[in-house]
Amino acid sequence: MATQQTMTRRSFLRATSMASVGLALAACAPVPVAAPAAGGAAAAPSTDKVQIRFHARIGAQEDALYDMQIPKFMEAHPNIEVVKESFPGAEYNAKISTMVAGGTLGDSCWSALGGATIQFAWSQGTITPVDDLVASNNVDLKQWYEGCLKGITVDGKLLGLPFKSHPGLAVIYYNETAIEAAGKEVPKAGWTQEQQVELAKALTTADGKQFGYLPGITNIWKTCVTLLRSYGEQLLSEDATKFQLNSEKGMQAVTFLYDLFQTHKVAPKPDQMVGADTEMWSNGLLGMYQGGTSVSVFGKTIGDKFKWMVAPNAIGPGGVGGSDYEVDAHCVTTATKHPNEAFEWVQFLCSKDSGIQLGLIGGTVGGRPDVYGAPELLKFPFRVVFKEIMDNAQASRITANWRQSEAEAALLQLMQPLWAGNEKPTQAFVDGVTSQIQDILNKPKP
Amino acid sequence: MATTEQRVRPGINNPSMPIGQTKRSPFNQRFSTFLLYVVTIITALAFSVPFLWTIASSLKSASELHVFPPTFWPETIRWKNYSDVFTLVPFARFIWNTVIITALAMIGQIVSAAAVAYGFSRFKFPGRDALFFLVLSTMMLPWQVTIVPTFLLFRYLGWINTFWPLIIPSYFGGGAFYIFLLRQFFMTIPRDLDEAAKLDGASSVRIFWSIILPLAKAAVATVAIFSFLQHWNEFIGPLIFLNSTDKFTLSIGLRYFLDNPFESDEPREAILMAASLIVALPPLVLFFVAQQYFVRGIVTTGLKG
């Protein structure tokens, strides 16, 4: 009797625990994205008002723009309510990924060519092509730079609209005050790498407080893209499957970088850095600094500490300075039930007005000729140079298997011994680096 | 060796001898006291100088943050960094959210972890050691790979973008860490005590409540401090389970200051330091409150009555 009682209790316990475990397990099963969105907060049962949840990275400039544009947009479109959900940039991918897996994704989201983010979003099923929306809304694609549109066209499909764009690591920021003090001429478009090295030497002070030139080694992949182009070579082969750093011209480019640190000693070695590279630039410790257009935002920090201006990359043996289109995009998600309204909002963010506002806030502007050429922005002399570089920017190239961020992360690590002087740019060393990157490029598409 | 302790321990209970009193010569005693202070002060300095650096930096302006060579104390103090923390991002809102989550989760964690630890430390049942190892093992699988399934689970429960995923699990076992910690402490409490109470007919609830918990005050205070700090600083959970800015917590709020400068001369890193100090203040206050429980020990007062 007593035994039977325990048995039933036991079997009851077993049954309930099995059931709860089963439930918990079932809930944890990963679902492909195609499953209809369970709707999180999106399931607001509003009768006439459509709610658009849009995802972005947390960022001072971009958030300032969103907060400025959302009320404007909602005033123009009283039937749409836009809700911003922004997340820390470093964890943006992780956050979006879990929302994709959980089916709680919103209606539109930020994405970018950098790190093949947009390619991944596409392969992950986060975003949907906008070709049909472009056609049905009669959107004139000529508004944006063609190179920008190409950058976010994957598998023949346009995956969003260009939000902001810049010509890669194609800008040399220079400290005009320091150059005047050294009695030198400021760089002009068309200057050569020899001239750049000479100027860098003149700007490097003996007391070690000012360095002549810091190339963009914190983003070494992009630095190599532009630098190899200036030598008339490509970092990635035409079909983007082969890594060509150890080519003859690639070797020259790597040696050029190495010499800046170790031979001419005009660039601060890692243990000579007294802060982040942008901090060194904005504190007047660098004569020249290679960056994207976003570095101009530090003009505010510089204030009247010194005069600064920009020039295009110095021209190398290949006859160009090197550049490539960098695009951030806003996209419509696969999860949205209101693609038209979401696309309306995307268009608003990629409009001329938003592009110019971005520029007035500071930093990188919209990826449109009418923004780069807008009189409001050309008032700033450095933006005149930006426009020139952007109008001539070279096409971007992303690794064919989309493992861009893996390859970039690896290259960043592998090249670091060069700047520290732990390695020399020998053929063997560069071959070793190249083969490790090639291993990543040989992996299948995710 | 263990037998030695057992021989010595229960018999020795001499309340007439004040704690800390020793029988060395006065000079020796004064010298060792002096040495004690010197060592303590030097160590305290090593610990607090970087922290003082944080305080000093939190008051610097953009131009003083990266001067060469660096200065410790700012020439002009920029108090505005502290008000900037609240005006640049909805920091007050983040504080409020974090307070709610931390308070609710902490209560659940202390109560349930203590109960479970009591079960593991005072009862014999089949599979106990295996189950306890299972408790430990839940600490060992990295969150990086369980976060997606966990997210799916909470979505299934309809808890996404609510505080529940950050609070409810605390009430069920309250985290392996705390169970383990309390179990270790409960095991240092002499078993004769609850055996005696049991003979007097006390129920296990009563033993738990009136013998174990009072004797483990120091441990419970410790758990309170940890639990508070854990929820106060938690980053990944809030990031993954919350979507709306008005529900975000402090640790996400701090990330806002890692970005580019907001306005002309705002010293981003100084504001980050100011925000960090604001974040560190409540746990520090709690520490002072909880400290009194460390001072009087658990076994120092008479045990067997």
Added chain:
Amino acid sequence: MSKSSRFGTRIQRLEAIEGYLWISPWVIGFLVFSLGPMVASLYLSLTKYKIGGTPEWIGLANYKEAFTVDKLFWPSLGRTAYFSIASVVLGVILSLLAAMLLNQNMKGRNIFRALFYLPSLTPIVALAILWGWLLNPKLGLVNYLLSMIGIQGPGWLVDQTWAVPSIILISLWSSVGGGRMIIFLAGLQGVPKELHEAAEIDGANAYHRFRHITIALISPVILFNVLLGIIGSFSVFSVAYIATSGGPNYATWFFMLHLYYNAFSYFQMGYASALAWIFFVIICILSYLQIKLSNRWVYYEFS
């Protein structure tokens, strides 16, 4: 007869049932919140899975890749072990010493405890930036102090050799006076002063009293701190993630960093899950060994 041999006596059965009741909150929590994600990640480790896609069964291929193909796997595990051993050994010893120091009767003890404790309250993002300043090779306070005694300091976080020691230093600063020390302090409260005094009367010297009374009585707490230290230090992530991003030249590319990048930057959640389970097994073995070994030195009132 058979009943009592299988389920024990009635009293034993009652005790068992009561025990299960006491641990039931955890059991429920485990079944509902932990087991599902654990099993799911185990399953995913046997698949090719990118978030958003359908998991594709590939058997043990992920594990094979980790052990044979992935060039970063063994090095990242090795430097994690290096970090772990150094930070656990140093951390536990220093925390115990700090706790014993602050357990002495002295004026301002509460203030001292707070000063020791302060560093552990520094949020991790601030920690990374703060130590970036302090360890800056040219401008940092640390090298400045070293130069005052005639030592040319290394490049710390930007130096391949010194990067891991730097992270150890940062983690010690932020943890020695933190949780571990408090646990020791609480543990030391459980050591009756009378025991020491009695032993002193018996003629035991300070070392013997420390070794045979203090250490013996707080040995469960030491075990706790060592175990937790190993789990925590093997999971080293945040500081390296924010301060060095794994560099220079992979010097701080710890196992957990490798796992994180694979999961969320390279979108190889299946592979990351395999890494996690390898990690899980390693930690389980280490913990099991610790607990087994602990029977020799941990002294419980209990038995």
